[in-house]
Amino acid sequence: MxxxxxxxxxxxxAVAVIAGTIDSIQSVAxxxxxxxxxxxxxxxVSPATLTALQSSLSYYIHPRFYAFIFQWLMLQPAFAVFLVLSLLFWMIGYKKPPVAGRFTA
Incomplete structure (x- = not known):
């Protein structure tokens, strides 16, 4: 896991770096x-999946969740959203080092 x-x-x-690179190239241009x-x-990238996710969120979860949280998230820069997702996935998958150390008996 x-x-x-x-x-x-x-x-x-990787997606965050690509999105940030594209934004920086467009900014310079x-x-x-x-x-x-x-x-x-x-x-x-994929308009069909965006509309499918929007309709399923508003139907299955709650329309207010779609109206407030999802719309706010979709207005944020793409590189920032993917950076936060990357950090969250890394934090969940992080393995803590043993407390006693490497050379304990």
Whole structure:
């Protein structure tokens, strides 16, 4: 399970770096700061899954969850969302070192 969480963390980190790189290239090209919202990035990659997730969240969970939390999340920059996801996956999959140390009997 920890391996899958660390793999998901690595994948989210790679996507965050790619999204940040794209935003920085667009910022240099337009001579102003460009941060692509998560909804726009998701719409560019896979619009069918975005609409399916939106409809399932508003139907199965609660319409207010969709209205407040999901909409707020979709307005955040894509690189920041994936960086936070990467950190959360890494923290869940983190293995604490033994307290006694390596050379205990």
């Amino acid at each position: 920890r391996f899958l969480l660390r793999l998901a963390s690595l994948f989210a980190l 337009s001579s102003q700061v460009v941060m692509t919202p998560m909804a726009d990035a998701w719409q560019d």
